[in-house]
Amino acid sequence: MSQLQNDRFLRALLREPVDRTPVWIMRQAGRYLPEYREVRAQAGSFMDLCRNAELACEVTMQPLRRFDLDAAILFSDILTVPDAMGLGLYFEPGEGPRFERPLRDTAAINALPVPDVATSLRYVTDAVSRIRRELNGTVPLIGFSGSPWTLATYMVEGASSKDFRHIKALAYDQPALLEQLLDKTARAVIDYLNAQVEAGAQALMIFDTWGGALAHDAYERFSLAFARQVIDGLVRERDGRRIPVVFFTKGGGLWLERIADCGADGLGIDWTLSLTEARRRVGGRVALQGNLDPSVLYASPEVIHREVGRVLAEFGHGSGHVFNLGHGVHPQIPPDHVAAMVEAVHALSPRYHD
Ligand code: CP3
Numbered sequence: 280m281s282q283l284q285n286d287r288f289l290r291a292l293l294r295e296p297v298d299r300t301p302v303w304i305m306r307q308a309g310r311y312l313p314e315y316r317e318v319r320a321q322a323g324s325f326m327d328l329c330r331n332a333e334l335a336c337e338v339t340m341q342p343l344r345r346f347d348l349d350a351a352i353l354f355s356d357i358l359t360v361p362d363a364m365g366l367g368l369y370f371e372p373g374e375g376p377r378f379e380r381p382l383r384d385t386a387a388i389n390a391l392p393v394p395d396v397a398t399s400l401r402y403v404t405d406a407v408s409r410i411r412r413e414l415n416g417t418v419p420l421i422g423f424s425g426s427p428w429t430l431a432t433y434m435v436e437g438a439s440s441k442d443f444r445h446i447k448a449l450a451y452d453q454p455a456l457l458e459q460l461l462d463k464t465a466r467a468v469i470d471y472l473n474a475q476v477e478a479g480a481q482a483l484m485i486f487d488t489w490g491g492a493l494a495h496d497a498y499e500r501f502s503l504a505f506a507r508q509v510i511d512g513l514v515r516e517r518d519g520r521r522i523p524v525v526f527f528t529k530g531g532g533l534w535l536e537r538i539a540d541c542g543a544d545g546l547g548i549d550w551t552l553s554l555t556e557a558r559r560r561v562g563g564r565v566a567l568q569g570n571l572d573p574s575v576l577y578a579s580p581e582v583i584h585r586e587v588g589r590v591l592a593e594f595g596h597g598s599g600h601v602f603n604l605g606h607g608v609h610p611q612i613p614p615d616h617v618a619a620m621v622e623a624v625h626a627l628s629p630r631y632h633d
Contacts, residue, residue: 282416288350289419292523292545292566294599300628301349306607307342308354314341325370329355335406336413346621350419355403357425360467361434363399381437388460396470404478411479422480424472426487427464428502443492461505469512476514484525491530510542525568539564550605554594568601576612580619587623596631
């Protein structure tokens with residue numbers, strides 16, 4: 280069953296033929312859009328916006344009204360899961376996310392519950408259903424979560440971190456305890472993502488924003504192993520259609536061959552390697568999503584056009600590429616520059632498809 284008018288994004292992730300390369304943008308709903316800032320102010324706080332299905336739906340739709348994008352992404356945050364585990368998420372203006380009760384000792388980790396997603400994260404699945412209705416079959420809806428490792432970094436550090444001192448001390452001093460935390464988090468993430476699929480998400484993305492902060496063997500043990508556990512636990516088909524999964528380890532380029540075996544249909548690629556190399560190294564096992572340097576969008580529309588052309592050429596001919604930035608769009612980017620990027624993908628990509 281598929282009443283989807285535009286399924287390029289889903290097809291590209293399954294490496295099926297498309298007429299042009301699909302494009303969406305990480306953080307496509309966000310502060311670079313004046314209409315987002317307006318709704319955000321109306322909502323009060325960022326979490327009030329996430330908890331209000333009507334407003335979360337509205338900001339999800341905003342970038343689709345401006346740009347001809349091939350996918351919508353649920354408006355929410357990765358930190359809703361630790362919040363549901365009782366850590367008390369809040370945002371300090373200008374300082375990013377914080378937890379009232381970070382996990383700093385064995386007792387806190389032992390006492391951590393796996394949340395009942397159906398009740399404590401109902402506001403997210405309500406938003407998913409509402410967005411699906413509003414999209415009305417135009418483009419697919421992406422659901423998402425943080426990876427267990429990335430969520431654990433926030434839970435243990437209590438905020439964004441530059442040195443990851445608390446979680447790295449835990450990893451080296453008490454690795455079995457960290458694995459216990461990651462296992463609990465993975466079980467919560469599986470329930471959370473499957474609930475999003477149940478509510479209508481048509482593809483899933485797992486953000487491993489901090490995987491690249493790990494040493495090579497620690498990456499395998501603390502990030503990749505638990506990403507695999509999550510992916511193995513996901514519902515992969517619904518209404519007769521595959522639910523593709525994209526896994527994105529920022530800074531994971533050195534480990535691409537290993538990451539390609541995690542069970543995902545597609546891998547997010549940051550801007551530190553060329554898609555030519557990435558494609559050669561994954562050997563057709565998975566699709567690739569990325570990888571324009573988000574800072575290119577500070578430059579002029581002419582330069583943006585040229586750089587989009589370069590990324591498309593680096594992937595080359597055939598399906599299996601979803602165009603995106605290598606990380607989220609920065610809040611100071613002019614929306615016109617985002618429009619120039621999307622138009623360049625539309626204009627330049629058909630030549631790479633038969
Ligand atoms: O992509 C989208 O449009 C969907 C929405 C989305 C948000 N966060 C909205 C948001 C998604 C997919 C995320 C994921 C997320 N959140 C990640 C993984 C992706 C990545 O960027 O690496 C991470 C690490 C977080 C944690 C988080 N949430 C941080 C560090 C911050 C502060 C960021 C900042 O720039 O201040 C948030 C808040 C947040 N999440 C905002 C948005 C639009 C900004 C909050 C605001 O409006 O004040």
